[in-house]
Amino acid sequence: MNKNLTFDSIIIGSGQAGNPLAFFLAAQGETVALVEKGKLGGTCVNTGCTPTKTYVASARRAWELTQSKRLGIHTSSTPEIDLKQIWQQKENLIDSTRAGLQQGLEENKQIKVFNGVGKFLQPNLIQVGDDQLEAKKIYINVGTRPRIIPGFENTRYFTNESILELKEIPNHLLIVGGSYVGLEFAQIFKRLGSKVTVLEKGERIIHQEDPDHSQLVQEMLEAEGVQFELHSTCLSGKNWGKSQVKVQIDCHGEKKAVRGSHLLLATGREPNTDLLQLELAKVNTDERGFIRVSEKLETNIKGIFALGDCNGKGAFTHTAFHDFEIIKDHVSGAKKKKIRDRILNYALYIDPPFARAGITKTQALNSNKSYLFAEMPMSQINRAKEKGEMQGKMEVLVEEKSGVIAGAMICGPGADEIIGIFLTAMYGNLHVDVLKNGVFTHPTVTELIPTLLQSLQPLKK
Template sequence: MIEDRVETFDAIIIGSGQAGNPLALALAKEKWKVAIVEKGALGGTCVNTGCTPTKAYVASARAAWAISNAHNLGIEVPKSPKVNLKAIKKRKDKLVTDSRLGIRKALADSPQVTMIRGTASFLDKTRVKVGSRVLKSYKIFLNVGARARIPEGFDDVDYLTNTSILQLDKVTDNLIVIGGSYIGLEFAQIFQRLGAKVTILEMGNYLISKEDQHTSELVREVLEKEGIKVICGAKCMKGKNKKSGGITVTFEKDGKEKKVSGSHVLLATGRIPNTDLLKPEKAGLIIDDHGYVEVNSKLVTNVEGIYALGDCNGEGAFTHTSYNDFEIMADQLLGEKKRTLDDRITNYALYIDPPLGRAGMTLSQAKESGKNLLFARMPMSDISRAKEKGETQGKMEVIVDADSEQILGAAVFGTGGDEIIGTFLTTMYSKLSYKTLMNSVQTHPTVTELIPTLLQQLKKVDH
């Protein structure tokens, strides 16, 4: 009987991403017998195809850009930089490998943790199957991540995804990027700076639809200034391999059929959770129309004893939100049972150059709240530090609840924006009046010193 071959654990964790690994180690420290199941490389998206490799590429692309633009700062460079993508990839691969080895060692050094390789699927609400092995637990944690969504019209095309583009060892000649959001924009600028000609096709009327249109227009301006061609409102896109090599993408815009050709096409039209691989129906899990496992504020699913963390729960698609899911879960299981999703303030960054840092609401979202609002926006060109660096593109803006005086949202799009946004975020988590930040004395010359000046410019928002 199958029950005779069942391996029983105190906890089964499916997926070794930024929530799964620390949870396994935290539970093991409390003497739980833990099985962690992984179908691919240790570390999940962040380590293997997300933050670590892409930001390594961003750094290389930034170096190439800095050399090419050094003349603006009075530095004469005889020729354009020679880009060696093989060397860039080698550096990236080492960073990824080092991270994987660190995770492997941490898990291997814990005798309470059993690493199991393979794809897990439910048999019922307490048992999962991995290859020929059957595992059982009354505590099952899903951290299965997500993968690139492949839109209709590209099934028979030699396309790239955020994973396969990182395996190229030669810069593309002409890259077509399908999708004008975070992944697409970052790779577009990376490859443009490394020497490719890049075209972005976005179905929506403007880039990064999560953001207000004003932000989108500034981002587009930055990209187009670097030579990237941006086409928004591209409907009914379809790809076709050319006999002579390369790919042609046809689309409709303003009622007319148009086409663009390139050597490669990158599909960056969003991601879908890997929940379908779990056979969730066998456990009775509720999955929404987008494939996410529904959870409450404590990350509990509709099935007692099953929890969902990270990208697969639809409550955030970032490393920091995944890790916070671990923190919530650890507190609920081992701590004071106080931490929940309700405590989290939305924050993220778009790692083009200059970067965009976002905390809390956009202006349009804040208007929908019905609150009495104060708003201020200033261009980066007003900042001495930005002028001195020769990087004056972008803006800084803030939204305040006029009644509570608390900051509802902020954006820093400009040099250092991904770091500076933390100043707003800390103030928001501390629930301080904006006046505390407004009356602070910030170091000169820095970009951060604009914040008090920005807050002094607050004006009432008309809904």
């Protein structure tokens, strides 16, 4: 066993915060130990954004062929779906990204990569396999993993990670969980040819959104043939025969079962912090296992920091990367960036996408402030009409006293990009009149933002 290999910093996890931090610290002259138990790149590269959005793109192409007739394009045959090729395209993209990262790490003499699970022995000492690593500063970037709910332990199920290894289209995909992961895969596989049923224990899908937004997304997916079973409580699963699975559900007191060929559990995520032996470092976590951090991402133990999903302050690649930016800012001496400075924003990558920035209508109505509100359906926007994609709408919330934008939602063509217009205004603390008086390119969805803002009215319950 190698004893006490000493570094300036240790980073546990090579995700979207850990990798850039390693290169940054190395550029500052530090010696860095980068510990990774799995594949380099973390969730986003290997099982998250990169592979799933590749599948979204392929599913989009399949859908376009089925919709071409209504736009005057007649095809002579039904599209043939080759999931093996889609899988290989995804693999090629992941391999290319990971290879670039691997090369960069190997060429950097200040960074040494250790493969294995990093476990604390004491606050400044980590064990990885046979090696013990010591450093004054330790950065935890271990991310999260799929949460498996009770009742499915002995069932043939897939997670968001393992379902990406399928080479054949499921005949009937059952999805437990009606939030972002579940809904994205629901549309992907429906468009690729599967029958899809989503089982959600709550009264509506994406329950953290406004109720009308949940209904909007559900109606969009139902229009494509995705089936929903809401109020599906007391869920449990069992294998059915040699190849099928059965999910038993209790809906409004009525017990029934749904059978399918494949089962995806999309029931949330839990932090990988239980692997770290945090109790030996006396690092505090909350009741769910997320590491408690300060505004500069330091834990209760001086010199130990937590970045990315494992600190519970964000569950996205962009928030993880901003965590890196916070650490970079403090290491460089500026010490201006804080967690509280960022505005919540994200996108649900169904097609068309659903994107949000800032607060929801529900949050606005429950606050002590007064807000103005405006909405516009995509059916009133020429660009959406021209594309033949008129589902969805735009909404905006403006704080009445200050005139600054407090929240926005877009569901429709280009929503994941257009939301950046509102985010820019929010980060710039711009008065709403700046956007209201703007002149945007025609024909785009964005050009209707001034028109949307001209219809602002007091938000009422």
